[in-house]
Amino acid sequence: MVNPMDLSGRRVLVTGASSGIGKACAILVAELGASVVLVGRNKERLDETFAQLEGDGHLSVPFDLTVLDEIKSVFVEACSNGLKLDGLVHAAGILPLLPIQAITQKQIVQAMSINYFSFLLLAKFFSKKPFSNSGSIVAVSSVASVKGWESGTLYCGTKGALDSSIRAMALDLTTKKIRVNSVLPSYIQTPMLDDTALIIGDDALRSRILKQPLGLGYPEDVANAVAFLLSDAARFITGTQLVVDGGYLAQ
Numbered sequence: 001m002v003n004p005m006d007l008s009g010r011r012v013l014v015t016g017a018s019s020g021i022g023k024a025c026a027i028l029v030a031e032l033g034a035s036v037v038l039v040g041r042n043k044e045r046l047d048e049t050f051a052q053l054e055g056d057g058h059l060s061v062p063f064d065l066t067v068l069d070e071i072k073s074v075f076v077e078a079c080s081n082g083l084k085l086d087g088l089v090h091a092a093g094i095l096p097l098l099p100i101q102a103i104t105q106k107q108i109v110q111a112m113s114i115n116y117f118s119f120l121l122l123a124k125f126f127s128k129k130p131f132s133n134s135g136s137i138v139a140v141s142s143v144a145s146v147k148g149w150e151s152g153t154l155y156c157g158t159k160g161a162l163d164s165s166i167r168a169m170a171l172d173l174t175t176k177k178i179r180v181n182s183v184l185p186s187y188i189q190t191p192m193l194d195d196t197a198l199i200i201g202d203d204a205l206r207s208r209i210l211k212q213p214l215g216l217g218y219p220e221d222v223a224n225a226v227a228f229l230l231s232d233a234a235r236f237i238t239g240t241q242l243v244v245d246g247g248y249l250a251q
């Protein structure tokens, strides 16, 4: 039977592969036949993801994506065996929750660096000849890109920037046969959500999750959408956002 989401023979670089959504993406794309390059800072947690990958040819590249001027080195290492990449998933991210009066310049630079600036550089190097011939780029954005919430000024801005750039970037990259899209999850059960509960409290988080008609989402729900966008089943889709929110934005 034909699997329209088959990724056999593809090589996919996944940032944020040490936890949550990025980890689920790495595991799924390996299940679908791809070899995976895992990127994140925490080597032990990358090793845990690595141990769960089906197939072979995978690589772990511990790297801090806020070190923007060394991002090219990730691609050099990922392709050092002569292979090129076919997919890029940017799932690494942080969720700063701060009222505008409390935001510092350092926090602005840090959040933009990991959530947005690193993505621009990852996409830039992905689209260079030594590292890919064609392919699909998927960023994990958020419903925060299109919906505001208290203390979300900085986070919403990073995700809005991501999606605005994706629309334009997709146009630049059609001639290179590279598609660029994002997914917009709502609340998903990951360590990031546990951290959110610590900041806003369990009751506040519960009441926000109650606004998701299908309830809480899981990393695999987002990974399925990411894998679809990576695959040839999405070959006519570029420059857009796929909402994965249990109906949250439909209201």
Ligand SMILES: NC(=O)c1ccc[n+]([C@@H]2O[C@H](COP(=O)([O-])OP(=O)(O)OC[C@H]3O[C@@H](n4cnc5c(N)ncnc54)[C@H](OP(=O)(O)O)[C@@H]3O)[C@@H](O)[C@H]2O)c1
Pocket (backbone or CB within 6 Å): 015, 016, 017, 018, 019, 020, 021, 022, 039, 040, 041, 042, 043, 045, 063, 064, 065, 066, 090, 091, 092, 093, 094, 095, 114, 140, 141, 142, 143, 184, 185, 186, 187, 188, 189, 190, 191, 192, 193
């Ligand atoms: N969970 C949700 O409800 C939700 C909803 C909408 C969107 N999202 C988005 O989904 C993405 C993944 O979030 P998650 O929920 O899976 O969070 P998570 O479990 O906290 O994972 C975050 C990932 O980002 C990586 N990361 C953070 N800073 C990094 C840095 N400086 N360099 C390299 N990697 C870095 C972490 O790896 P290391 O710690 O190893 O560096 C980790 O793998 C984020 O972009 C988030 O904004 C999440």
